[in-house]
Amino acid sequence: MQPSVRPRRSVLYVPAANAKAMAKSATLACDAIVYDLEDAVAPGAKPGARDALKAHFSANPGAAQQRVIRVNAAATEWGAEDFEAAMECRPDAILLPKVEQAQDILDAAAALDRQGLEGVHIWAMVETPLGIVNIAEIARLGRRPDARLSCFVIGSNDLAKETGVPLPAGRSTLLHWLLQVVIHARAFGLDVVDGVYNDFRDQAGFEAECREGAVLGFDGKTLIHPSQIAFANQAFSPSAEEIAEAERIVCAFAEPENANRGVIALEGKMVERLHLEIARKTLAKAGSPQA
């Protein structure tokens, strides 16, 4: 399944057991919401969270944001009931935690097929050592429409837990694994969203990690608090300078004398038609009609 063209700059987790957060979520300017039935919901609160989720979707059949539901893994005692509840809600996507092999995705896709739920994508969390080791096999499903896979989401807390590494500023301990996930997502046409920043009162640290994620090639960041949305939207959007440069490149190639040229000089730099493609992508991301 091809990834959606909708942006993934800001992807907010909302615990499905938190009625106040659920109500607030509809008003927030994030690109996507992940209603969580997994780690943010205590074992005893799972049945109530499923009911709340179903009631929320039933009362709000449409939403401005993409809506995703994170279920517990199929192998857990909650997995089957979570998946049933998620299918009943008909979200844009179901997020599978701790994906470790392609079969995890294919099983979920088959269940969606059995229910005739067309258009429901699968997102996969990459957050275990085995998930990283098998990333090529899993990412390859991006080329198979029947697998429904459209997006990877990093789970940095679980990765740190499973590997025993700390999570220092700059995430040097995770960098190698993060880059593997990004390159495999790009190779097989998947979107890829960075992990959460836990210290939600530390705005400077959060902003630094957003910038780092953008430079590493992520499409956006998963978030835990509404205060993180605005900066994520900014960090994963083209800057004013990038937009202006892209416009100059598009204009330069539109000049009649450049119509048949593969490479031109612009402001002292070599600019090829591949840069024109990049410029058009930048403008498309910025929502410019010049794209």
Ligand SMILES: CC(C)(COP(=O)(O)OP(=O)(O)OC[C@H]1O[C@@H](n2cnc3c(N)ncnc32)[C@H](O)[C@@H]1OP(=O)(O)O)[C@@H](O)C(=O)NCCC(=O)NCCSC(=O)C[C@H](O)C(=O)O
């Ligand atoms: C972290 C929090 C528990 C903090 O909550 P709280 O102390 O209530 O924050 P505030 O008082 O500052 O909240 C202000 C208002 O904003 C609403 N709020 C807070 N968080 C959210 C949210 N996520 N979505 C929607 N609305 C939210 C509060 O209700 C207040 O509203 P109001 O009073 O009307 O103004 C809390 O932020 C939280 O629970 N965050 C989400 C945690 C979560 O989902 N965790 C699981 C996903 S992270 C993960 O598992 C990653 C991965 O798997 C990995 O391995 O790394």
Ligand SMILES: [Mg+2]
């Ligand atoms: Mg996790």
